[in-house]
Amino acid sequence: MAPIISVRDLQKTYSGGFEALKSVSLEIEEGEVFALLGPNGAGKTTLISTICGLIIPTSGSISIGGFDTQADFRAARRLVGLVPQEMPTAPFEVVKDQLKFSRGLFGLPRNDALVEQILKDLTLWDKKDSPIMALSGGMKRRLLVAKALAHEPKVLFLDEPTAGVDVELRHDMWRVVEGLKEKGVTIILTTHYIEEAEEMADRVGVINKGEIILVENKDALMRQLGRKQLTLDLAEPLNEIPEPLLTHGLSLEDEGRRLVYIYDTQGERTGIASLISALSDAGIRFQDLHTTQSSLEDIFVDLVKVKS
C-alpha cells in the first residue's frame, strides 16, 4: 500500500541561518497513529508545520495522498487537519459556527449533519450554541480537534495534544484519538509523554537536532526503552559491591550509600526477587527503596548517544 504521506530529503533552514531540519525522510501509512517524539527544539513543530504547508521548506518534497504539497498545494492541504497547541482565542464565537467557518475556509459546502456528528463524537453537542469563553479547558481542546475535523481530513496532526493538561483530560484525548483511528483517520502526534506514545501510537519516530534518528514499531521500542530503576538506600555504606552480587549488574552510588539496579519492565523477569534474596544472603540491609521510570528525556539522551 502506498504511504499517505511521503517526506523526501526535507530540509529547512530558517532565515537566520539555523538548520532546523536536516534531510528528513519519512513515510506515514494510511490509518496508523504515528507519534513524533523529541526533546525541546528538536524540530517537531517545524516538521509538522512544513508538512501542513505553514512553513516553506528550503529543499526536499512532501506528498500527501499522492499530491505534491508544492505543485498541488490546495489538494494536498485539503487532506490535512491540524490541531495546534494554542487554545482557541475568539471568546464570543459560538461552537458550531467555528466548525461551519472551518469548512468554509476550505471552500466546502455547508453540512449540518456532519457538524452535528463531529460535535457529538467529541461530546460537545450540548455546547453547540455556547460561546467559546463558556467552555472548560478540556472542552476547548476538544473544540480544536472538532475544528480540524470539519473539512473531513484524511490525516490529522495533533501538536502536543495534552501538554499541560490534567490526567483526566489526557485520557479523554486518548479516547478521542482512538475513536478517530477507528474511523480510519491517519493520526500524527507530537508529544513529550512516553506514556502517551505508549498508549496510542502504532509507530514512533524520534527526532533530534533536526534529524530523524529512529522510526520503530511502538511495541519494539517499548521493549527497548521500557527500563526502570530501583534504588536501595543502604543502612550502612559499602566500599564496593560484594562478590556474590557482582552478577546482578548493580552500581554503587552516593559514596556507597545507594545501590542502583536497572531492569527491563517488559522482560519476562525483572530480577528483583533474586536481587533482594541475594542482598539478604550477603547481609546487606537497606532503609528504603524506590523505583523510577526513565523519562523520555533520559531515553533521548541514551538514543542520541547510541546514534552519534
Ligand SMILES: Nc1ncnc2c1ncn2[C@@H]1O[C@H](COP(=O)(O)OP(=O)(O)OP(=O)(O)O)[C@@H](O)[C@H]1O
Ligand atoms: N521562525 C524561526 N526562526 C528561526 N529559528 C526557528 C524558528 N522556529 C523555530 N526555530 C528553531 O528551530 C528549532 C526547532 O524548533 P521546533 O519548534 O521545530 O522544535 P520542537 O521540536 O517543536 O520543540 P518543542 O518541543 O520545544 O516545541 C529550534 O532550535 C528553534 O529555535
